[in-house]
Amino acid sequence: MMLINNAVSSVFSSIALVLLLLTVTFTPTPVQAQLQGVKLDEPVFLPAFTLSDKTGRQFTDTDLQSGWTLLMFGFNSCPDVCPFTLRNLEAAVAETSMRVRPDNVPKVVFISVDPARDKQTVTDYASFFHPEFRGVTGEREQIDALINATDSFYRFMPPDSTGYYEVQHSSSVIVVGPDGMMRARLQPPFDPGRTAEFLARLQIEYRRTTTQ
Amino acid sequence: MRIIALLLMILMPLASQASDIVVKEAYIPQMPPGSKVFAAYLVLSNPSERERRIVGVRAKEFSMVHLHMSVVDSNGSSMQALTGITLAPGETVAMEPGGMHIMLMSPAAQALSAGVVNLVLEFKDGAALPVEARIREAS
Numbered sequence: 001m002m003l004i005n006n007a008v009s010s011v012f013s014s015i016a017l018v019l020l021l022l023t024v025t026f027t028p029t030p031v032q033a034q035l036q037g038v039k040l041d042e043p044v045f046l047p048a049f050t051l052s053d054k055t056g057r058q059f060t061d062t063d064l065q066s067g068w069t070l071l072m073f074g075f076n077s078c079p080d081v082c083p084f085t086l087r088n089l090e091a092a093v094a095e096t097s098m099r100v101r102p103d104n105v106p107k108v109v110f111i112s113v114d115p116a117r118d119k120q121t122v123t124d125y126a127s128f129f130h131p132e133f134r135g136v137t138g139e140r141e142q143i144d145a146l147i148n149a150t151d152s153f154y155r156f157m158p159p160d161s162t163g164y165y166e167v168q169h170s171s172s173v174i175v176v177g178p179d180g181m182m183r184a185r186l187q188p189p190f191d192p193g194r195t196a197e198f199l200a201r202l203q204i205e206y207r208r209t210t211t212q
Numbered sequence: 213m214r215i216i217a218l219l220l221m222i223l224m225p226l227a228s229q230a231s232d233i234v235v236k237e238a239y240i241p242q243m244p245p246g247s248k249v250f251a252a253y254l255v256l257s258n259p260s261e262r263e264r265r266i267v268g269v270r271a272k273e274f275s276m277v278h279l280h281m282s283v284v285d286s287n288g289s290s291m292q293a294l295t296g297i298t299l300a301p302g303e304t305v306a307m308e309p310g311g312m313h314i315m316l317m318s319p320a321a322q323a324l325s326a327g328v329v330n331l332v333l334e335f336k337d338g339a340a341l342p343v344e345a346r347i348r349e350a351s
Contacts, residue, residue: 079251079316080282081289083241084309087350121246128244153288162276164317168290188284189310
């Protein structure tokens, strides 16, 4: 009797487990969770631009045509949001590399909108968060060309008594496809797993549309 | 030695609750070499039955210390200076990346070499609470 009871309860618990797994697998993701990135209805053309790192190595629009790129605007004297975003991007890229082919792993480029303070530090600043992250800046009109084309913004705040000034800036990260066109934006809080999922899906859709 | 360690274990929690407030997980994420701006994060709890308000933070190795709140939304990211943080009785407030933080600027030479920064939280009633923030990799 005991044995039968055990067998019956084990069958029931197996059924319960299967049901639970089905629920987990097939429950639709809440809308909120999908807002990790926003795919553009139409890709946006990016103009020619030239920025450079501290060694003088250039970063131009042609560099955008060798794979997927994530562009982030910020400034080095940013204590909280910029380091937080760069750390999340590092984790998101690591997650993405488990979902896509090695040549489709996005490259991260941090663009300082504050060249006056960051010209000498921006490259080391970005590579601190990952050795392959590039940090660049440049002439105001070159930065602005990219800012305007990507519908991003920045604003210098008035300096305090010590001369320190804050820079308000866009919080989204620009996703550029291998054709050099802006394809999507990533939105904070850049949850690594969800961001990776968004990027992997975006790449599948990209291949589907570009091979048609 | 063991007795001292034991005494410390008993006394340390009492010391950190000297002003009713309990501070946990105080840390400063490592930043790129040469950085002049840092953020400290911690978790504050007020187990007492009276409201407490933090009105400032001191750190003698930094030229400027501010309580800040990052505001990140679809319009972008910016920082707001906070005039203070109020802790209601029983309330816990987490200062964490992307939100409230203690901004530390222009460290003195060697300020970070010990791996620990001594902060002092200042309360509205004049109380001061020393806090040790560890410099470590961000979680």
